[in-house]
Amino acid sequence: MWRLVLKNLLRNKRRSFLTLSSVAVSLFLLSSLAIVYTALGRPLANDDTIPLLMVRRAAGIVLALPASQAARIKTVPGVAACSPLTWFGGYWKDPANTFAQFAVDPEAIFTVLQGGSTILPDQLAAFKQERTAAVAGRRLADKYHWKIGDRITLLNSPWGVTPELVLRGIFTGGPEDQLYFHWDYLNEAAGRPNLVGIYWVRLERPELAARVGQAIDTMFRNTDAETKTESIGAFLLNFIAMLGNVRLMIFYIGSAVTFAVVLIVANTMAMSIRERLAEAAVLRSLGFRAAHIMVLFVGESLLLTLGGALVGVGGAKLLYDGLALSQIGQFVFADMRMRPGTLALCSSLAPLIALLASSWPAYRAARVNIAEALRHTG
């Protein structure tokens, strides 16, 4: 049966090729949209296995937290380490050279990043010791050709201070496009406002996330600086939400694309089937049942869409996984690899499209009056 389906498709190679390519391109687009849609809803796929939490000001991300909260957070059971993460927002040498700079607690930061980032012990010790020391991720250091011992001056920050730092370490893994320096240094230079941006908390075990999060928020409820503790994924969602209702728009566009694909395949199948009404009649007079004819035609459209899915969805998976691995772009807002659920959904569109597109013409061809059909000249 399938050999007959395949042979029929190969009869008009050009039409089959054009339709398959159409489906492939459309499914590639749909996969791209689906990936963005899921990433915007759940930025990190494996959120619940990461033992990290972000503590921010409940009233808004742009507001600061008092530095005194750090000591209290560390007393919460389940907290392995805690470091402030304060956005500095300056640039190096040229306004175009902007990257993430954070003032942190050097004693705690690499415990927090443990498992994700690694740094040589002597570099870490040097970082901890010197007040003006800084560490940078490997990718950042490579981009600006920094070496250990280089002086890095950060200019024009909203803080109004100009830290003169010395690079004492380069770490690999984790947020490699970031630079960290001493919060104490920043605080003193700025006149001791004793404020931090957010706290980065490392949990002893990932399962403790909910309990620790609640404990921290309860601790600071009804104070001047109420907190909201969230997983990294939820934290990223704060930024993503700022974009507006992008997901709805993506949904509408995705629907338009799906509709268009169904029309395209339906068009092909309608043309193809109409041309072969006489053949279908011959097959039926030979003894094939109506059901057989339907399966034959639906099978053709199924093969086309599956082929298109293989190229389109498969291509999307390869492309985005590859892009994500090389992590193009500095602020990676979400994990943009194709997740198993998305892959399954997009692939399952193929049989759906095939059915929608070909059922009606196939049904008509299968049920047409044999004598009339044999007379049909197209």
Place this chain on the structure above:
Amino acid sequence: MAIPLKYNLRNLRVRWITTLMTASSIFLTVLVFVVLLALAQGLQTSLSATGHPLNLLLMREGSQSETQSSITRESLQVIRYLEGIAKNEKGEPRVSPELIVLMNFPRRGQTQGSNVTIRGLTPEGFSLRPEFKLLEGRLFQRGLREVIVSKRIAARFQNCGLGDRPKFAKGYWTVVGIFEVGNTAYASEIWTDPEDLGQDFDRDAYSSVFLRVADANALARLKQQVADDRRLHLKAQAEIEYYQKQTSAAGPIKALGIFIAGLMAVGASFAAMNTMYAAVARRTKEIGALRVLGFSRGSILLSFIIESILIAAAGALPACLASLVFNGVTAGTTNFATFSEVAFNYRVTPGLMLDGMIFAVLMGFVGGLFPAWRAAHENIVTALRST
């Protein structure tokens, strides 16, 4: 001599189902194209239409946006007496010190919030924005924690309508008025008194200073003067220039629109190609007859290309009309330059609709070229013999 258009139109009508399906896929493609570009256009217009040509904006040296900037009260005293500033009826310099605070408000229908710009400004500040118009209610008064909300923000965010009492900083505030400021970036803000705002957020200094210069020459002179003044550490730029720089946000959206529409166009062109190939195959005998009648290869080529373009146009025209439904619809996103909400309207311009039509014609052309070539180069005898 060219083959009459009626031939193409009749054929399209006879094969109306196929024509309809192909035109529909082009309809969808053009619709997505025009709507996405209208989104980008709306965002760009809203940002670039902001600014009076004689307004100057002063910020701290090196700040990219008002939120990063800070100007002390002492500096304000120096600024007020700079030369070249226009005077109001009372003879005072038209200088407006302003304080910017970003506050997170939840949008209507969403739980996640977005940053909205709250601007503290004095009545002088109102006069610097000629597009300002109070729609409902009244202006705020000092000391009473009152705010006025722009129409777009009131519509898009929770608890921001006339009479509502939003809670931020140290307590509750009251919305006493709704205003609009034309189609500018200010149309996405909440305005209040700068002293009330400063007290609630423990801010001692201002964010920025707006002033009106006396004339265009004064603008350049004043800019230079501010830059040269070593006490101030400020930079001055034309208000128009400041907002122009932020329009880069629309760029990525435009690129995205073109990317998506481009991919859809490939699919639609292939569909058109399929349709035309089938049409040519079905009408081989007719083509032979046309050649025998004396129509040249060129006219057959042209005829089939035109037919393909007609299908595309049939899909694109309703798409352009349908896109008008979106025109004026309000949307909003975060302007990452200022890190706060900018609300804007979709703008479907005639230029954009024309772009959509041209896009469709291109799809039709690409889709019809190869089949038309095929038709034009059919061997006459074989063609006449075909069934």
